[in-house]
Amino acid sequence: MKALRTLTAVLALGLCFVSAAFAAPKAITVASDATWPPMEFVDANKKIVGFDIDFMTAVAKEAGLQVTFKNTAWDGIFAGVEAGQYDAIISSVTITPERQAKYDFTNPYVQIGQILVVPKAEKGSKIADLKGKKVGAQIGTTGAMEVKKVAGVELKTYDEVGLAFEDMAAGRIAGVVCDEPTAITYALQKKEYSSKFKIVGKSFTKEAYGIVVKKGNKDLVAQLNKGIAAVQKKKIDAQLKKKWQLK
Amino acid sequence: MSTEAKKQIIDVGDGAAIPRKSDRGLFTAWRIAFFGAIGTIAYLVWSKPDPYLNIIKFVPDGIAVTFQVTLGAILLAIVIGLITGLGRISKNRFFNGVASLYVEVIRGIPLLVQIFYIYYALGTIVKVPAVLSAIIAMAVCYGAYMGEVVRAGIESIAKGQREAALSLGMNGRQTMIHVILPQAVKVILPPVGNEFIALLKDSSLVSIIAVADLLRRGREYASESFTYFETYTVIALIYLIITLFFSKIIGVMEERVSVNK
Numbered sequence: 001m002k003a004l005r006t007l008t009a010v011l012a013l014g015l016c017f018v019s020a021a022f023a024a025p026k027a028i029t030v031a032s033d034a035t036w037p038p039m040e041f042v043d044a045n046k047k048i049v050g051f052d053i054d055f056m057t058a059v060a061k062e063a064g065l066q067v068t069f070k071n072t073a074w075d076g077i078f079a080g081v082e083a084g085q086y087d088a089i090i091s092s093v094t095i096t097p098e099r100q101a102k103y104d105f106t107n108p109y110v111q112i113g114q115i116l117v118v119p120k121a122e123k124g125s126k127i128a129d130l131k132g133k134k135v136g137a138q139i140g141t142t143g144a145m146e147v148k149k150v151a152g153v154e155l156k157t158y159d160e161v162g163l164a165f166e167d168m169a170a171g172r173i174a175g176v177v178c179d180e181p182t183a184i185t186y187a188l189q190k191k192e193y194s195s196k197f198k199i200v201g202k203s204f205t206k207e208a209y210g211i212v213v214k215k216g217n218k219d220l221v222a223q224l225n226k227g228i229a230a231v232q233k234k235k236i237d238a239q240l241k242k243k244w245q246l247k
Numbered sequence: 248m249s250t251e252a253k254k255q256i257i258d259v260g261d262g263a264a265i266p267r268k269s270d271r272g273l274f275t276a277w278r279i280a281f282f283g284a285i286g287t288i289a290y291l292v293w294s295k296p297d298p299y300l301n302i303i304k305f306v307p308d309g310i311a312v313t314f315q316v317t318l319g320a321i322l323l324a325i326v327i328g329l330i331t332g333l334g335r336i337s338k339n340r341f342f343n344g345v346a347s348l349y350v351e352v353i354r355g356i357p358l359l360v361q362i363f364y365i366y367y368a369l370g371t372i373v374k375v376p377a378v379l380s381a382i383i384a385m386a387v388c389y390g391a392y393m394g395e396v397v398r399a400g401i402e403s404i405a406k407g408q409r410e411a412a413l414s415l416g417m418n419g420r421q422t423m424i425h426v427i428l429p430q431a432v433k434v435i436l437p438p439v440g441n442e443f444i445a446l447l448k449d450s451s452l453v454s455i456i457a458v459a460d461l462l463r464r465g466r467e468y469a470s471e472s473f474t475y476f477e478t479y480t481v482i483a484l485i486y487l488i489i490t491l492f493f494s495k496i497i498g499v500m501e502e503r504v505s506v507n508k
Contacts, residue, residue, distance in 0.1 A: 075466055079475040102473045136457070140470025156457045157467055167457065170370040172377070 019112065027066040028087040028220070030056055030211075034073035035160040038244045039092045039186045042071070051181075051244040055109065056211070058089045058236045063227030075139055075159060078103065081214050088220065089212040092179055094142045096207075104217060105210035106224045110246070113203025114146050115180045117165075117187045122174060125200045127153055133174035136164035142207060143177040162186075167195055179207075181246050257476045277498075284484045291481070293486045298474045302465070309464030310485065315378065316460060317447045320385035324446070325439070327386060328393025333423075335398040346394065353391035359452050361388050381453035384394040390448050396442065400435035401427055433504050440497030444490055451486075461485060 032040045032048060040050040048069050060067040070086055070178075081089055081103065093113075095105050116127055116135075124130050131152040137144035139157040147155040156173055158164040164176045165186045180203045187197040211228075213220045231237055241247075291299040334346025353361070362384040369375065375383070404427050412422040454463035462482060467479035 045419075075470060076475060078473055082475075099473070100469075139463075139466060144467075147469065156459075156461065158457050163457070166367060167370075170367065171374060172370070176320075234453060 026064070026223075027062070029068045029070050029085075030088045030090055031070045031072040031080055031086040032089070033077055034071045035074070035162055036092050036179070036182050038181055038194065038246070039179070040090075043079060051240055051246060052090045052092060052209075052242070054240050055231070055237060058231045058240070059211075059224060059227035061227075062230035062234075063145040063223045064080055065223065065227070068115075073159070074141070078212070081212055084214065087213065087217075088224070091211055092182075093212050094179075094207040096142065099212070102215065103212050104215055104221050105212060107220055108208030108210050109232075110209045110229055112179050112207055112209065114143050114177055114205045114207070115183045115203040116175055116177050116200050117168075117183050117197050118175045119168060119171075119196060120198050122198075122200075124175075126204070126240075127175065127177065127217055130174050134172070135175040135177060136167060136173045137161070137177045138164065138232055141178065142205070143179065144204060147177050159233045165190075165193060165197070169193060181244075184245075249282075251451045274485070276505040277495065278489060281488065284487045284491070286292070288484050288488075289352055290482065291477075292375050298472060299481060300473075302468055302478050306461060306464045306482070306485070309459055309461040310489070312378065312459055313447070313450055313461040314448045316368070316381050316385060316453055316458065317443075320389060320450070321443055321446055323382065323386035324389040324393050324442075327390025329396050331390060331394025332397025332401060335394060336401055350391045350394055353388055356383070358388045358449055359455060362453055363455060376416050377453075377456050377458045380433050381450075381458050383457060385446060385450060385453070392442055393439065396435055396438045399438075400431040404430050436497070436504060440494065440501065443497065444494060447490055447493060448486065 014211045032052060034040045034048045034050070036050075038049060038050055041050045043049045048071055053069060055067075056067060059065075072080060072086070072089075072091075074091065077089055077091060078099075080086060092112075093099070093105075095108060099105070116125075118124065118130075122130075127135060127147060127150045132155045134156050135147045136156045136158055137147050138161040139159060142160075143161075144155060144157055147153060154166070156164070156168070161176070161178050161182060164173070164178075167173050167177055169192070176186075178186075183199055186193055187199050188194055211224055213224070288299075288303070292303060331346045331349060334342045335350065337343045337346070362381065365384040365387070366375075366377065366380045369380065395455070408426055408430065409422055413419075414424040417425065450460060451462040454460055457463075459467075465478050465482040471477045472478075
């Protein structure tokens with residue numbers, strides 16, 4: 001019994017030291033679903049890279065935060081921030097009223113839109129032209145919600161957007177809807193796909209990405225907003241857009 | 248062989264089913280679990296229609312797909328299992344070798360990988376619809392396990408049974424069909440029931456290939472409404488109810504064929 005008490009005391013003391021060591025600068029863990037090039041993806045060295053990652057690193061630097069990234073599946077990424085498994089999400093998350101009701105967002109940092117990718121032979125130029133056919137999107141994304149809005153088109157949801165493109169390459173679905181930068185990567189820049197797919201029309205939604213934090217975590221939002229403002233003022237985001245070939 | 252003799256052989260061991268101890272009384276474990284799960288869902292829907300009623304309304308077609316995949320895969324797996332099991336005990340070296348190789352390879356690869364592989368790799372050669380390739384993948388995987396169950400069941404039948412049948416003038420095939428297999432079924436049924444339940448739950452893995460099964464419908468609902476906890480509660484309860492329902496059917500079937508225990 002005595003030994004147990006001693007052990008507890010030692011552990012408690014150790015814990016104090018550890019937490020003291022991390023007190024400044026504040027360390028936060030940020031989740032990202034690294035299957036969404038060029039915004040966030042895993043490179044050949046198994047490192048999470050992309051525009052969002054560089055952007056978040058720059059924001060954290062300006063805001064005086066120490067950031068660790070955590071690769072997390074998109075399905076359940078919001079549940080994780082709610083459960084406190086990480087402090088924030090930067091993963092091409094579009095700010096929508098439904099999401100704002102459940103989570104807090106920073107100020108928008110990138111403007112994008114949804115766009116349709118189809119096989120080269122396809123004549124249609126918008127989702128409504130694909131009536132009676134299947135259109136794929138990643139589960140729980142704004143792309144999936146856009147497809148669902150169109151009557152007569154069957155939505156197929158995938159765990160990762162890459163699987164949807166793979167299914168389209170196999171000829172099982174007639175289109176994929178996703179964010180424009182990702183569509184450009186898959187349709188025009190990926191060797192295996194660039195001869196098979198084309199982007200049709202222009203992006204048909206106006207969306208903005210924001211960093212997500214747990215509802216009520218106003219301190220972190222304020223801190224991140226400060227960082228975003230500093231990054232934008234220093235034009236670091238413009239450089240990053242150029243680096244990752246965003247429009 | 249006369250039909251009379253045949254009948255006698257088949258009927259060996261048949262008698263009134265004796266209920267198992269666990270099935271006696273009003274509050275059996277099964278009843279508590281089954282009606283408890285149904286009651287819980289009913290209570291949740293009644294007390295909080297939003298989101299629970301909405302979830303219930305959203306998933307029925309997913310339940311249908313889960314049934315479709317499970318039943319299709321189990322029927323196919325039983326056929327594959329029977330062939331594989333007979334192959335594993337066959338004296339024909341080729342047949343035996345193929346069956347053994349199949350079991351060894353399939354047993355060593357995770358089901359998720361198999362589903363993925365059959366859908367995307369085979370998809371480049373023949374275009375199989377997602378639900379069908381899900382059924383094939385599940386059946387190929389569980390057929391291997393089933394094969395081992397069948398083999399063990401057949402091998403459990405005493406050698407004397409076979410010798411007796413042969414000495415009655417039956418040939419090898421008749422011995423297998425009329426003497427060995429009917430007895431083996433009694434041994435095989437409980438583990439097959441087990442495999443069936445496992446297959447039902449593993450069918451949730453097919454959502455990786457965009458098959459809109461119960462789990463995927465739930466995930467679609469959760470990811471749009473952000474009601475993860477509530478949705479997974481309902482999904483878990485529905486899986487539980489379906490599983491208990493099937494375990495009851497298997498239990499009844501077991502009692503029908505069971506020898507006095």
